Amino acid sequence: MPTVHPIDAGVSRHIGTYSDAVRIPAGHDLVVTSGTPGLLDDGTTPEDFADEARRAWVNVERALTKAGASLTDIVSARTWLTSADDVATYVRVRDEFITHRPTYMLAVVPQVVWPNLRLEIEVTAAVQPS
Template identity: 45%
Template sequence: MQRSIQAGIAARIGKYSDAVEVTDSQGMRTLYVSGTPGLDAQTGHVPEDFAAQADLAWRNLEAILAAADMSVDDIVKLTQTLTRRDDVAAYRDIRERHLGAHRPASMLSFVSGLVWPQMLIELEAVAVR
């Protein structure tokens, strides 16, 4: 079984789901979360400040997980994309605040740009419950 999760973030960018949940025959649920930027789902505003964007990206990710009755503790794979290497230290502090002691498999990469030029971060995740 498959269902689309809508938390209002992806709708601000394009025509896709915030996440897709797949349930296997034993009831195990796997949630595939789309790239989630630090934008305000209500207004579409993207803060200029990296720390504000990163915190908002995490809050958006948490909202998507909550819409599927999951939390950051259910994340098994986390992909983090930043546009500036200088933001790594600030990002790690923000990530630690949101993840706590949880340590999912993880990848951090750098790109020259994201879908909107003002976006500095995007998070993608796979969660299982």
């Protein structure tokens, strides 16, 4: 994990466990993922939303690993859900994977790229150059 400096401007602490901003020291490589759904290896989605959310984080972790990063290198995460009813479940699942304080954005939208997908996650990670 890079030495990222979390910044507390007093807003995020009223909403959740994340940083209002982060400062990334010079000399880090940034790894940015595309919007990543909870697709299984066969291209299907789990029936249970929590399983779909877990799988999305596993897919993010796989992409980061291939790029030489890990979940602990995430400095920012953006998530789109298609139902406000899934927010609490999503946050519980996210907390299984993310234990540090990156910046977050969470939005509820009517639909992501495929109508059967209920979420997509996009992250930015900062790593020491290889």
